Amino acid sequence: MKTDVGRQAEVLKLHLVDGVSIRAIAKRLHMSRNTVRGLVAKRPQPRRAPVEPRTSLLxxxxxxxxxxxxxxxxxxxxxxxxxxxxxxxxxxxxxxxxxxxxxRPREKEAFLTLRFAPGEAVQVDWADFGFALPGIPRRVSAFVMALCHSRYLYLEFALSQSMGSLLRRMENGLRFFGGTTHVDIFDNMRTVVLQHTDKGVVFNTTFLDYARSRGFAVRACNVRRGNEKGRVERPIGFVRERFWPGRRFTDLMDLNVQAVKWRDDFANNRVHEVTGKVPALVFQHEEKQVLRPLSSARFETDELEGVGVTKSFRVRFDRNFYSVPPGLIGQQVVVRANDDWVRVFLGMKEVACHQRGWSVGQDIELAVHRQAALETKPGARKGTLSPVLQRMGDIATRYFKVAAAGSKSLQRESVRLVFFAEVFGTSATAAAMEDVMRSGHVGADYVEYVLRQKKGLVPSAAPLRLGQPELDEISLSEPDLSVYDTLVPSSRMLVADAVEDAP
Incomplete structure (x- = not known):
């Protein structure tokens, strides 16, 4: 009986030298195919010669x-x-x-644990959460303020990181804490830090004015130094991991209501993973009383922007359009906006006020502005429609009310529609105007297309035009010729009279 070594040698010879398949070897040696595979797999591997290191010119x-x-x-x-x-x-x-x-010799940088006294500093930053609100094409941002000593947290979501939005969030955060720290530490957000130079940091002057009015100093983190902003980076990560996943909300207000409840009920009342203490308790007993009192000085937190009024009596602000009185077309006005309202000023006078739209490309119009614009259009005034159009009733009035807000020539529209009424009929033209408006359009070209193409009507000869409006617009009803029958004797009576008169 062959030993295992002999069996393996025979299997390897048949497989590697003679090229016999696994199945044929198993059949020839009366072995299972798995046994043959195992013996082949156990063959000794050849040792590779050591690779000589490559030489280089260096x-x-x-x-x-x-x-x-x-x-x-x-x-x-x-x-x-x-x-x-x-x-x-x-x-x-x-x-x-x-x-x-x-x-190159490298020295590993040693990072010291930053320690802050109560009321010494707060760290502030934005965090992007993407397009999270249903139907609103704007990115949602989380505004986070974290007191460096107690780790007490303020959290609020917003749809803009503009200067006005930042200042309003700062005001809300300072009121939430009930005071200010000695210094506020910021990451390099564009509304606070303009640039880093060899001589120092260049700050935004508007924000420095705000910091001066509230009594705190401003410090910027060094570029690419995440260890300097850990007090706010960790809370942002905490919000992403513990608050955000699986969250459902209908709008920004609903999101902030949920965020406030989570912040006050859980985030600030948990045992902090670094300090081992509850942030709300540390804030209440150690830090709150040493914060500087809030200043009562008023600071402008609205967004201000000078814009021109377009020919459609609109101003463009934050990617949306807002109506103003049409008399301001071509003038420069000032838009003042907060989170809720957009107001337009001409000098010191407020000329328009709209609820702020947070979508993109919205056209927000007040009915009073449209009515004022319609009153400037002669073709839309009552009684100025031609008699032919007036006979169409309400459809003509509604048609020219819409057309007056556009840029089409009302006189040309009136002339063409009157012509269509004459050659296609008044009722057919009125019905075509109704179809066009139902599709969301106005315009004589659309009306003609409906008459000719959709309805397949063929124009008949138009009446003679004299070129004088007072004559061309005369409209007479069809005369009743039957009245003449009572005035003219019948032919039979005339014959009888003639017979009687004969000699």
Whole structure:
């Protein structure tokens, strides 16, 4: 009986040397195919010869390169290349840069745990949550303020990160805390930090004025230094992980109602994972009483923007359009807006006030502005329609009321519609006007298309035009000729009279 070693040798010979398949080997040696596969898999693997390290043009200068980087770690690859050229190096800068990246001495930066006294600082930042509101094409942002000592949190969602929106959120947060800290620390949001320079940070002057009015200093985090804003970054991550997943809401107000309840019932009353304390209790007993009192000075938090009034008596603000009195067309006005209202001013006088729209491309119009615009259109005034159009009744009035708000020539519309009434008939033209308005349009071209193409009507000859409106607009009813029968004797009576008169 063959040993296992002998059986494996025979199997390997048949498989590797003779090229016999697994199935044929199993049949020939009376083994199962799995046994044959196992013996083949256990064959000894050949040892690979050690690979000789690749040589490069830089290898003879390795020691010199290390010495240069030890002496001057900040040396860049082009400067090192200049030094090695003098020693005979013939390679390029790419291989040199790659090698320097591997051997340059690096010191691991030590991060100190930042400690803040009660009432010393608060960290502030925005966090983007994407297009989260149903039917509103605007990104939702979370405004987060976190007191650095107690980790007490203020959270509010908004649809804009503009200066006005930031200032209103700041006001809400300061009132929530009941005071201000000595310094507010911000990430590099564009409404606070304009740029970092060699001489320091350039801040937005509007925000500095606000900080001065509220009595706190402003500090900006260094660029790409996440460790400097951990007090607010961790709460933002906490909101993403614990509040946001699976959340359902109908609008921004509903979202903020849920956020307030979660913030006050859970976030500020949990045991903090770093301090091991409850933020609400630490705030209540250690930090609240040392906050600076809020200033009563009023600061403008509305968004202000100077715009021009278009020929459609609209002003454009924040990607939406708002109506104003049509008498302001072509003038410059000031738009003042907060989270709820958009007001328009001409000088010191408020000329329009709208509820703010938070969609995009909305056209928000007051009925009084449309009515004022219609009154400036002669064709839309009562009694100015031609008699032919007046006979159409309410449809003509409604048609020209809509047309007066557009840019079409009302005189041309009137002339063409009168012509259609004459050649196609008044009732057919009125019905065509109704069909056109039902499709959302006005215009004589549409009316003609309905008459000719959809209804298939053929125009008949138009009446003679004299060129004088007082004559062309005369409308006479069809005369009743039967009255003449009582005045003219019948032919039979005339014959009888003639017979009697004959001699």
């Amino acid at each position: 290898m003879p200068y390795e020691a010199m390169l290390k010495q240069l980087l030890d002496d001057t770690p900040e040396l860049r690859a082009p400067a090192v290349l200049e030094r090695l050229r003098h020693e005979g190096y013939q390679g390029g800068v790419s291989i040199l840069r790659e090698r320097m990246r591997r051997i």
